[in-house]
Amino acid sequence: MTQEDESPERPAIHVSLAPEVDEHFFEWISFGAEEEGIPCRLEDADESGGEADDVAALAYATAKNSRFGVGVSVTSGKVAVHERHMPAAQPVIVTEVEEDYARQVCRMAGSNAARLVIGTPLRLDDKL
Amino acid sequence: MSIIAGVDIGNSTTEVAIARIEDGGSPEFLSSGSTMTTGIKGTAENISGIVQVLKESMEAASINMEDLELVLLNEATPVIGDVAMETVTETVVTESSMVGHNPGSPGGEGIGVGQTTHIRDLEDSDSDDSLPDEPIIVIVPQDYDFEVAADIITRALEAGVEVKAGIVQGDDGVLIANRLPEALPFVDEVAHIEKVPLDMLAAVEVAPQGRAVQQLSNPYGIATLFSLSSEETGHVIPIAKALIGLRSAVVIRTPESDVESKQIPAGSITFMGENQNLDIELEAGADAIMDTLAKVEPLSDVQGESGTNVGGMIERVRQTMADVTEKSLEDVKIRDVLAVDCQVPQQVEGGIADEFSTETATGLAVMVDTDRLLMERVAESLSEKIDTPVELGGAEANTAILGALTTPGIDVPVAIIDGGAGSVDAAQFQKGKPVEHVHLAGAGNMVTLLIQNELGLERFEVAEQIKINPLAKVESLFHIRHEDNSVQFFDDPLDSGLFGRVVLVKDDEFIPIESDHTLDRIRTVRQEAKRRVLLRNSIRALERISPSNNIRFLNFVAIVGRFGLDFELPQMLTNELISFDIVAGVANVREGLGPTNAVATGLIINYCQQQDEAA
Known part of the structure; x- marks a missing residue:
C-alpha cells in the first residue's frame, strides 16, 4: 500500500523540485506525509510553471495545482510549504536545507504539509 | 454642599x-x-x-x-481563603509492564500477542535455525531506519517467523506497517523503548481510527490474552484502567509484575461545631464531607488527622493564613470549608511512554476570619x-x-452575590431588618486550582487564563471557530504556530494552550469547575441568608463585583435561580456601571442616610 498515485485528479499534496534537485527529496517529503496518512504527488517541472529559483513562488504554484491546496517545493538550499490562500510571497513554512539534515527537514516538511490538510498543529522546531 | x-x-x-x-x-x-x-x-x-x-x-x-x-x-x-488539593489514589507500576498512549499515528490495526524480540534477532534470516519459532512482537529502536526495519521484518515473515505486532521508538509506525506484506499493529513513539523487557510475553493492540483499545482496557480481555487466573486478573485492573480511552497500547507480562493502585491513607477531617464535633474520612468524597459539615454548623474550627495527607493539607493552609494575618497558629480558626471531588491525570510511576492514569483527588477550600x-x-x-x-x-x-x-428594576427584599478569589459573599436585606450576610470558602482560586489539576497544567497562571477567557479552535490559516461554533475569518494569515491549536480569545489576541486537550474537554472542565464551586457556593450562601433558609423567599438577586464580570457565570447563575422563581441577574449600578462600583456607590448612599437620621 504505497501512497503514490499518478492520477492528477486525486486529491494529494503536490511536490515540485527545482531542476537541479535530486528526486530523493520527493521521496523524503512523501514519507513525512505518509506517516500522517496523506498522499503526495510529484509534479513535472513544467507543470508548476513557477520561477525555479524562487522557492516561495514555486511552492505557491504547486499548492494551487493541488486539490488540497497544499504544496511543497525544494530548490537548492531551501524547502517551502505553501497553502493556496496564503499571499504568494509568504509560504507557511520555509526551511533552510543543510546537507546533513536534508532528510529530516524534508520529512518534516511533508509531515507539516499533511498536518495542514488534516488540521493538527504543525511541528515547527522539534526533530522527528 | x-x-x-x-x-x-x-x-x-x-x-x-x-x-x-x-x-x-x-x-x-x-x-x-x-x-x-x-x-x-x-x-x-x-x-x-x-x-x-x-x-x-x-x-x-x-x-x-x-x-x-x-x-x-x-x-x-473580614475573611481570607486558601485552597489545597490532595490525590487520594495513585497507580504505581513497579515492574515495567505496560505501554499505553495516544501517538498521532500508530500503524496498522488489530491485536498481536507474542514474545518481545529485538529486531536484530531477525536480521540473520538466512540460517533458519537461529530464527525464533514462536509468535513474536518485534522491538524497533530509533537507529533502525523504517525502510531497513520493514525490509528485515518482511524477510522474517517470508522465512516463516510469526511476527504478530511491533513496538517502535520513532514516529515510524505507519511507514513500517505500510511496507509489510500483511497488516500488523504497530505502536510507535515509545520514548523509552530500552525499558521494554525482551523475551517476555506481550500483547499489542491498535484500535481502528476513531476507536479506543477494547481488549487491553478490559481486565478480562487481558486475562484472555495471557491466560490469567482470577487472582492474577485482579492485579491487572490498574493497567486496564490506565489504558482506557487510548488508541494504542501494549501490555507486557513480566514475572513479578507488580502493578498496584495503592490507596494513600488520606486521613480524616474533624469538624468542630459550636454544638458537636464530627469526623469524616476524606475518602468518603466531597458530598459526604459537605453533608457532615452541614450537620455541625455553625462551625468554630477544623482539624485534620495528624500524620495523614489531609492533616498536612489543613496545617499548611493554617500556616499560610497565620502568615497573612500575622496571628499565631492557634488563633487561626477555620470558619468554612468547601470540598470538591475531581479526576486528576497523574503520571504512572514506572511507565514506559509517559503514561497517565486518572486518579481521584479532593480539593479543599478553607476560609478564616481576619x-x-x-x-x-x-x-x-x-x-x-x-x-x-x-x-x-x-x-x-x-x-x-x-x-x-x-439598579433599575430592582427592589427590596433583595439579596446580592459577590465573590472574589477566596470567598463567595452574599447579603440579604428586608425593610426594617438588619442586613444578613455570609462568607463561604471556595471561589475564584478554587476554580483555577480545579482547572489546573484536571487538565494537568503545570502553571496556575495558564489555568487562570482558561478560567476568564473563551476558547476557539484555529481551523485554518485564515479562520477560527469560537467555542459557540461561530466562525471568524481574517484578511491576513494567522501565525502558523497557531494552526490546528486550541487558543484563548483574549481581546484581539489568540493565546495557544500548550496541551493535547480538545476544546470540548477544556470547556467542560472549566464550566464544571465553575458549577461545582461558584454555582454551588452561591446557592449555599443564598440558602444561609434566606428567610427560613429557603431561597424561594427571596424576590430579587443581583450579582455584583467580579462574579458579574465573568463571561459565563452570570448566565449560569440566572439559569439556576430561575428554577426558584426569583429575578436574578447582573446588577447595573447607577444605571450604567454594570456590576462594578456597588460598594463605592453604597458607601456614599450609606453616609447620606446616616446624615439624614442624625438630622
Missing part, C-alpha cells in the same frame, strides 16, 4: 465614586473610576493606587482635589497623604446592597 468620595479596595481592583451632597439631600454622583489595587488588600501599598484613581475621578468631575471634604473607605470583607485593624491603618495613612479626613464607611455587605439597589 460638600464633595465626598467612596473608595472600595478589592483584592484586584480599587473603585471610586465621587458625589456632591446638598445639605440634608440625596447624593448627586459626578464620576467613577477604577484601577488595579496596588499591593495586597489592606496594606499601605494600596495608597498609591487610591490616590491615583481619586485624582483621575476628581479630574473627570472637573473638581480640584482640595475641594474633596471626606473619603469613605470600605470595611473589607480583623479590621488592617483597613484602619490604611485609612490613617491615606488621610495623612491627601490631607483629607478618611472614615471607614460601613460594612461591605451593607454598602454593596445599597449600591446594588441603584
Whole structure:
C-alpha cells in the first residue's frame, strides 16, 4: 500500500523540485506525509510553471495545482510549504536545507504539509 | 454642599465614586473610576493606587482635589481563603509492564500477542535455525531506519517467523506497517523503548481510527490474552484502567509484575461545631464531607488527622493564613470549608511512554476570619497623604446592597452575590431588618486550582487564563471557530504556530494552550469547575441568608463585583435561580456601571442616610 498515485485528479499534496534537485527529496517529503496518512504527488517541472529559483513562488504554484491546496517545493538550499490562500510571497513554512539534515527537514516538511490538510498543529522546531 | 468620595479596595481592583451632597439631600454622583489595587488588600501599598484613581475621578468631575471634604473607605470583607488539593489514589507500576498512549499515528490495526524480540534477532534470516519459532512482537529502536526495519521484518515473515505486532521508538509506525506484506499493529513513539523487557510475553493492540483499545482496557480481555487466573486478573485492573480511552497500547507480562493502585491513607477531617464535633474520612468524597459539615454548623474550627495527607493539607493552609494575618497558629480558626471531588491525570510511576492514569483527588477550600485593624491603618495613612479626613464607611455587605439597589428594576427584599478569589459573599436585606450576610470558602482560586489539576497544567497562571477567557479552535490559516461554533475569518494569515491549536480569545489576541486537550474537554472542565464551586457556593450562601433558609423567599438577586464580570457565570447563575422563581441577574449600578462600583456607590448612599437620621 504505497501512497503514490499518478492520477492528477486525486486529491494529494503536490511536490515540485527545482531542476537541479535530486528526486530523493520527493521521496523524503512523501514519507513525512505518509506517516500522517496523506498522499503526495510529484509534479513535472513544467507543470508548476513557477520561477525555479524562487522557492516561495514555486511552492505557491504547486499548492494551487493541488486539490488540497497544499504544496511543497525544494530548490537548492531551501524547502517551502505553501497553502493556496496564503499571499504568494509568504509560504507557511520555509526551511533552510543543510546537507546533513536534508532528510529530516524534508520529512518534516511533508509531515507539516499533511498536518495542514488534516488540521493538527504543525511541528515547527522539534526533530522527528 | 460638600464633595465626598467612596473608595472600595478589592483584592484586584480599587473603585471610586465621587458625589456632591446638598445639605440634608440625596447624593448627586459626578464620576467613577477604577484601577488595579496596588499591593495586597489592606496594606499601605494600596495608597498609591487610591490616590491615583481619586485624582483621575476628581479630574473627570472637573473638581480640584482640595475641594474633596471626606473619603469613605470600605470595611473589607473580614475573611481570607486558601485552597489545597490532595490525590487520594495513585497507580504505581513497579515492574515495567505496560505501554499505553495516544501517538498521532500508530500503524496498522488489530491485536498481536507474542514474545518481545529485538529486531536484530531477525536480521540473520538466512540460517533458519537461529530464527525464533514462536509468535513474536518485534522491538524497533530509533537507529533502525523504517525502510531497513520493514525490509528485515518482511524477510522474517517470508522465512516463516510469526511476527504478530511491533513496538517502535520513532514516529515510524505507519511507514513500517505500510511496507509489510500483511497488516500488523504497530505502536510507535515509545520514548523509552530500552525499558521494554525482551523475551517476555506481550500483547499489542491498535484500535481502528476513531476507536479506543477494547481488549487491553478490559481486565478480562487481558486475562484472555495471557491466560490469567482470577487472582492474577485482579492485579491487572490498574493497567486496564490506565489504558482506557487510548488508541494504542501494549501490555507486557513480566514475572513479578507488580502493578498496584495503592490507596494513600488520606486521613480524616474533624469538624468542630459550636454544638458537636464530627469526623469524616476524606475518602468518603466531597458530598459526604459537605453533608457532615452541614450537620455541625455553625462551625468554630477544623482539624485534620495528624500524620495523614489531609492533616498536612489543613496545617499548611493554617500556616499560610497565620502568615497573612500575622496571628499565631492557634488563633487561626477555620470558619468554612468547601470540598470538591475531581479526576486528576497523574503520571504512572514506572511507565514506559509517559503514561497517565486518572486518579481521584479532593480539593479543599478553607476560609478564616481576619480583623479590621488592617483597613484602619490604611485609612490613617491615606488621610495623612491627601490631607483629607478618611472614615471607614460601613460594612461591605451593607454598602454593596445599597449600591446594588441603584439598579433599575430592582427592589427590596433583595439579596446580592459577590465573590472574589477566596470567598463567595452574599447579603440579604428586608425593610426594617438588619442586613444578613455570609462568607463561604471556595471561589475564584478554587476554580483555577480545579482547572489546573484536571487538565494537568503545570502553571496556575495558564489555568487562570482558561478560567476568564473563551476558547476557539484555529481551523485554518485564515479562520477560527469560537467555542459557540461561530466562525471568524481574517484578511491576513494567522501565525502558523497557531494552526490546528486550541487558543484563548483574549481581546484581539489568540493565546495557544500548550496541551493535547480538545476544546470540548477544556470547556467542560472549566464550566464544571465553575458549577461545582461558584454555582454551588452561591446557592449555599443564598440558602444561609434566606428567610427560613429557603431561597424561594427571596424576590430579587443581583450579582455584583467580579462574579458579574465573568463571561459565563452570570448566565449560569440566572439559569439556576430561575428554577426558584426569583429575578436574578447582573446588577447595573447607577444605571450604567454594570456590576462594578456597588460598594463605592453604597458607601456614599450609606453616609447620606446616616446624615439624614442624625438630622
